[in-house]
Amino acid sequence: MQHSDSPRGGRTAVVLVAAGSGTRLGRAMPKAAVPVAGVPMLERAIASVAAALPEAQIVAVLPAGHASLWQLCASIAAAPHDDGAPRPHLVAVAGGATRNDSVRAGLAAIGDAVHVLVHDAARCLTPPEVFAAVADALAAGARAVVPALPVVDTIKAVRAAPDASIAAEAVASTPPRSGLRAVQTPQGFRRDVLVAAQRQVAAWPAARAETVTDDALLMEMLGEDVYLVPGDERALKITTELDLMLAEALIAAGEEHA
């Protein structure tokens, strides 16, 4: 297949992190295996990535011990595509103890990609427009791109309680809401820059590495400009039962793309 250098083309890889345990969802299986309106979350996530970026290599990062997710990936990679749709370039690797460990495992498995998108399988209803917006910003020369939405709540920074007899945190400050955004995935990067940042984190003590809650943070650490493109409410991260209910309601209403 002829691959173009465009971030919508074949020199792009997607690291799809799906190795989490889903503690907050509290099911007796890893979150990626949980059915969302009857279809495993991982299957929905792969379908949405493949629909948005059909030429991209997809590296699914899976819980090492969950055979059914590995079988699911193998069957998607091998499935005939009679409708003429391209078969996803899909491989699977084992994840690590933290999300960031899993991202690193995925990065180690990608081919010769120029750009990499890091995406949460838990955001399995992300519409193609969000992938396109990230890819287009990379094509325009950005080295780090993140989808974002305005925040709807007022956000407080907190401090320890000034009066120890009151069992509560206290407010430290209130950042102006107009300057805050909630960020989603896929987060897109020049691969060489992300790999260089991850090399630094690999040497950090665990307590510091745990502060890496998203990939863009690493770019900020290197002094890179991180650009924001519009996110989408359908790209919600399924974290709790309420999120799962919302995702299933979106599917029932025909609002998800797949």
Ligand SMILES: Nc1ccn([C@@H]2O[C@H](COP(=O)(O)OP(=O)(O)OP(=O)(O)O)[C@@H](O)[C@H]2O)c(=O)n1
């Ligand atoms: N060790 C980990 C932890 C998380 N993830 C992935 O990172 C994404 C965002 O993580 P989150 O939604 O917090 O998933 P979990 O870690 O599974 O959730 P919880 O914290 O409730 O256990 C998910 O797609 C999850 O599978 C991962 O690949 N490897």
Ligand SMILES: C[C@](O)(CO)[C@H](O)COP(=O)(O)O
């Ligand atoms: C990367 C992320 O989805 C951006 O919002 C988020 O930070 C992941 O957090 P989690 O606690 O690992 O779900």
